[in-house]
Amino acid sequence: MARDPDWTLIRSFLAVLRAGSLSAAARRLRLAQPTLGRHIAALEGDLGQPLFTRAPAGLAPTPAALAMRPMAEAMEQAAAALLRAAEGADDPARGTVRITASEVMGAQVLPPILAELQRRHPGLVLELALENRAGDLLRRDADIAVRMFRPKQDALLARRIGHVGLGLYAHRDYLARHGAPRSVAELPLFHVIGFDRDDSSARAVAEGTLPIDRTLFRVRSDSDLAQAALLRAGLGIGAMQHRLAAEMPELVPVLAAEVQLGLEVWLAMHEDQRGNAAVRAAFEVLGEGLGAFLGQKESAFSEEKEAKRLLFVRARRAPGLPGALKS
Amino acid sequence: MARDPDWTLIRSFLAVLRAGSLSAAARRLRLAQPTLGRHIAALEGDLGQPLFTRAPAGLAPTPAALAMRPMAEAMEQAAAALLRAAEGADDPARGTVRITASEVMGAQVLPPILAELQRRHPGLVLELALENRAGDLLRRDADIAVRMFRPKQDALLARRIGHVGLGLYAHRDYLARHGAPRSVAELPLFHVIGFDRDDSSARAVAEGTLPIDRTLFRVRSDSDLAQAALLRAGLGIGAMQHRLAAEMPELVPVLAAEVQLGLEVWLAMHEDQRGNAAVRAAFEVLGEGLGAFLGQKESAFSEEKEAKRLLFVRARRAPGLPGALKS
DNA sequence: CGCGGGCCATACTAAAATGTAGGGCAACCA
DNA sequence: TGGTTGCCCTACATTTTAGTATGGCCCGCG
Numbered sequence: 001m002a003r004d005p006d007w008t009l010i011r012s013f014l015a016v017l018r019a020g021s022l023s024a025a026a027r028r029l030r031l032a033q034p035t036l037g038r039h040i041a042a043l044e045g046d047l048g049q050p051l052f053t054r055a056p057a058g059l060a061p062t063p064a065a066l067a068m069r070p071m072a073e074a075m076e077q078a079a080a081a082l083l084r085a086a087e088g089a090d091d092p093a094r095g096t097v098r099i100t101a102s103e104v105m106g107a108q109v110l111p112p113i114l115a116e117l118q119r120r121h122p123g124l125v126l127e128l129a130l131e132n133r134a135g136d137l138l139r140r141d142a143d144i145a146v147r148m149f150r151p152k153q154d155a156l157l158a159r160r161i162g163h164v165g166l167g168l169y170a171h172r173d174y175l176a177r178h179g180a181p182r183s184v185a186e187l188p189l190f191h192v193i194g195f196d197r198d199d200s201s202a203r204a205v206a207e208g209t210l211p212i213d214r215t216l217f218r219v220r221s222d223s224d225l226a227q228a229a230l231l232r233a234g235l236g237i238g239a240m241q242h243r244l245a246a247e248m249p250e251l252v253p254v255l256a257a258e259v260q261l262g263l264e265v266w267l268a269m270h271e272d273q274r275g276n277a278a279v280r281a282a283f284e285v286l287g288e289g290l291g292a293f294l295g296q297k298e299s300a301f302s303e304e305k306e307a308k309r310l311l312f313v314r315a316r317r318a319p320g321l322p323g324a325l326k327s
Numbered sequence: 328m329a330r331d332p333d334w335t336l337i338r339s340f341l342a343v344l345r346a347g348s349l350s351a352a353a354r355r356l357r358l359a360q361p362t363l364g365r366h367i368a369a370l371e372g373d374l375g376q377p378l379f380t381r382a383p384a385g386l387a388p389t390p391a392a393l394a395m396r397p398m399a400e401a402m403e404q405a406a407a408a409l410l411r412a413a414e415g416a417d418d419p420a421r422g423t424v425r426i427t428a429s430e431v432m433g434a435q436v437l438p439p440i441l442a443e444l445q446r447r448h449p450g451l452v453l454e455l456a457l458e459n460r461a462g463d464l465l466r467r468d469a470d471i472a473v474r475m476f477r478p479k480q481d482a483l484l485a486r487r488i489g490h491v492g493l494g495l496y497a498h499r500d501y502l503a504r505h506g507a508p509r510s511v512a513e514l515p516l517f518h519v520i521g522f523d524r525d526d527s528s529a530r531a532v533a534e535g536t537l538p539i540d541r542t543l544f545r546v547r548s549d550s551d552l553a554q555a556a557l558l559r560a561g562l563g564i565g566a567m568q569h570r571l572a573a574e575m576p577e578l579v580p581v582l583a584a585e586v587q588l589g590l591e592v593w594l595a596m597h598e599d600q601r602g603n604a605a606v607r608a609a610f611e612v613l614g615e616g617l618g619a620f621l622g623q624k625e626s627a628f629s630e631e632k633e634a635k636r637l638l639f640v641r642a643r644r645a646p647g648l649p650g651a652l653k654s
Numbered sequence: 655c656g657c658g659g660g661c662c663a664t665a666c667t668a669a670a671a672t673g674t675a676g677g678g679c680a681a682c683c684a
Numbered sequence: 685t686g687g688t689t690g691c692c693c694t695a696c697a698t699t700t701t702a703g704t705a706t707g708g709c710c711c712g713c714g
Contacts (some may be wrong), residue, residue: 002408007402008336023661038664058661063602064416064473070599071409074333074467075402082398083331086374089391139482140401167705272401275394279574350691359673365694385691 005046007012007075012039014072015053017065021058050123074139081140081273088278093124095278097128097285098127100142103224105265106130108244110146113289121281137270143287144269151268158268159287162294166261167244168254171234175252181237188216191236193227243293265290332373339366340378342397344392348385391507401466408467409601415605420450422605426613427469430551431456432592435571438471440616448608464597470606471596471613478595486614489621490567493588498561502579508564511585515543518563520554523547544553556620570620593615 012029013263017037020023026033040059046052051068052059061069088095100109106128114126129142129268137156151158168178174191181187194217195202213218219236221227237254239261245251267287273279323326339356346352353360367386371378378395379386386607388396408564415422428437431457441453458467464472464483473476478485497507501518506559508514521544541547545565558565562582566588572578594614600606 007338007406010406010409011334021661026673031660032706034664035702038701047410049413050419062416064413067412067600068409068414071405071412071467073601074405075409078333078398078401078405079331079337082337082395082402083374084418086376086391086399089376089389089394101434140398210502272397273394275390348691360692361694362672363673375677536690 003046005043009039009043009046010072010075012036012045012075013031013065014069015070016040016059017072018054019060024058026029056240069145076139079145084143085273085276085279086126094123096127097278097282098129098142098145099282099301100129100131100137100148101146102148104228104241104244105132105146105148107225108228108241109280109290109293110286113261113286113293116289117136117282117285119247120285121278124278126281126282142272143273143276144267144283146286146290147264147268149266150264151266156268157271157274158266159283161251161265161267161290164263164294165263166239166263167242167245167256168237168253169245170261171241171250171254172233173250174234174253180254183217184255187237187255190220192216193219193221193230193236193238194294195227196222198222264290266293277289330373332370333436334494335589336366336370336373337399337402338394339363341403343367343379343386343397344388344396344399351385404467410469411470411605412600412603415451415603417604418450419448419604419608422450423454424471424605424609425454425456426471426609427458428473429454429475431555431568431571432473432475434552435555435568436617436620437613440613440620440630443616444609444612447612447617448605451605451610454500466594469601471594471610472594472599473613473617474595475590477591478593478594482598483595484519484598484601485586485593486610488592488594488614488617491590491621493566493590493594494569494572494583495564495586496558496567496572496578497564497581498559498577499503499579500577501561501563502581507579507581511582514564514582518545519543520546520548520556520557520563520565525549525551592621 012025012031012035013028015025016022019028021035021042022036024038029036030259040051047064049064050062051065052061084096084098088097099114107130108274114128118124118126127142137143137151148164150160150323178190181190195214219230219238221230225237228240228244230236231240232248232250245253267283267290269279269283339352339362342356343349344353349367350360350364353363356363367378368462374391376391377389378392379388411425412421413496416426427436427439434457437455441455443452454469464470464478475491477487505517508517522541526541541618546557546565548557554565555567555571557563558567559577560574567578572580594610594611594617596606
């Protein structure tokens with residue numbers, strides 16, 4: 001009852017699912033509407049069950065169609081990754097590299113490094129996606145990830161770049177108005193800037209240091225960039241990389257001796273992309289640039305397994321607080 | 328220079344890559360050889376670079392083609408998963424569920440549980456893949472995984488089923504011939520059965536207990552089933568689940584007081600498959616059956632994040648030995 | 655209530671892809 | 685060395701597929 005359908009039909013199916021109607025999907029795919037109608041009919045025939053119920057305003061997906069959607073999207077992403085791999089396979093100068101990074105990294109640290117990358121490989125097309133959530137590489141959403149924590153997946157090639165130090169800062173005007181806390185215990189009396197719902201950044205930073213709790217914060221945002229902007233605007237006390245804060249004269253360190261935070265910086269790529277010259281070149285330049293930025297010697301190219309051992313040792317040295325730790 | 332190619336071309340490309348020639352690929356796909364020749368030519372045109380060099384004995388892939396292969400395979404697996412999802416979306420009685428498990432689990436524990444599953448859902452088509460390597464679910468190589476360690480991926484729905492105890496055993500004839508070790512320190516004097524190159528099983532079992540080293544073993548195999556068979560054949564001392572050893576009267580426990588090993592049992596499925604009735608039904612029955620086998624109450628259905636917290640607590644209670652721990 | 659705009663389905667025509675058949679080439683084997 | 689086999693390429697007939705044009709339907713709006 002289920003012949004395996006032509007992949008083109010799946011692509012059309014996904015387009016119809018997204019667009020909500022045959023006509024709209026046809027416009028996006030630059031095909032004719034009857035063509036898509038036939039594709040859907042053929043796919044329904046192959047699968048032996050209806051995928052859409054014909055409604056006046058368009059097509060309504062059946063539960064089966066909704067269940068199929070993630071797989072169709074996985075195919076689409078794999079196809080996009082294949083295209084990138086094909087472009088840059090031979091020639092590092094001619095390819096597209098998609099990089100994902102955390103917000104702060106992508107906005108504050110990466111641009112000059114990417115400029116250097118582009119200078120060395122002018123033919124490269126660069127894509128930069130900023131998300132604090134991980135898991136992009138495995139979905140082939142990106143070729144290279146700059147992450148502030150150890151990549152967990154076996155299928156990744158990961159390199160530990162170094163360590164970045166953070167501390168608490170506040171605008172000097174804020175401190176002039178409210179004074180400065182004299183101890184960590186006094187912090188709840190001030191306007192602490194922190195996450196809203198997504199604690200992934202905070203828990204990585206605070207690992208083994210502070211018990212992190214949403215109720216501590218009196219100014220909340222899940223965007224690290226927004227947090228930084230709020231900090232610079234004088235709304236309260238928040239965390240920032242020392243390296244970045246040093247270039248912002250209006251910021252003054254707070255509890256510098258008591259609160260010392262740190263993050264690891266990791267570079268990761270999918271092992272499938274090992275054969276892609278463009279990705280390899282970008283990986284190298286990013287490693288160099290980030291290493292220089294961190295002012296630390298970078299470790300040798302190492303596979304995930306070795307990286308794991310390193311992290312393990314590190315984790316034993318600094319046992320964390322159960323409440324703040326979920327990763 | 329790079330139009331995004333029709334997905335059918337990618338499928339043909341993968342077939343040619345695997346088969347090594349247009350003709351062979353054509354036979355497998357039940358297409359004519361010139362058709363595949365045209366597909367490859369079209370794909371090369373779309374990508375703007377050659378994928379194969381024409382050789383007398385067939386086609387030799389270029390580096391670019393090799394770099395593209397993993398992505399093409401990812402598409403293929405996603406398509407297969409899509410097909411399974413379509414089949415079983417509505418009706419648990421009519422669907423295919425692909426299960427991956429470790430060798431011992433799949434060969435010794437799962438069969439009766441799968442029999443029960445089939446009894447309850449006679450229309451289900453079951454696929455069972457035995458591999459000790461993980462990472463199958465994310466590649467959509469399987470719908471459900473039975474694993475002896477905590478699944479690490481965020482995109483998975485995981486349920487901790489329970490705990491299985493292991494110990495060292497030997498055939499009574501072996502012990503009659505060689506005697507029994509009186510302490511762990513004496514073990515190297517005996518024929519210990521263990522892994523050859525792949526230490527993934529052993530390091531999970533021995534976590535926090537024994538320093539595991541390949542040189543300890545005097546009988547080596549990477550197949551857990553082979554190890555069990557060697558153990559039953561009297562070749563030496565090896566690890567086995569208490570539950571299984573209890574049904575093998577020829578086996579005698581060794582150093583039962585000194586060496587107590589254990590593994591967690593986890594059930595995991597891809598969150599994308601949540602909408603698949605067949606997979607859900609299989610997940611439920613597997614959870615019940617494994618829970619009954621382990622003789623323990625199963626915990627409530629929980630997402631990965633909660634599972635992580637559980638594991639963290641556990642890891643703190645039993646700190647491991649750095650050398651034996653890489654996961 | 656009539657009109658326009660969105661949608662899908664159908665019939666027909668045009669284009670494109672597929673299959674078939676035959677030729678040439680290199681490698682292997684008796 | 686001569687036959688056989690497997691391979692790829694090209695040319696041509698055929699089937700399949702896509703595009704165009706049209707009609708009917710439902711909804712919202714003036």
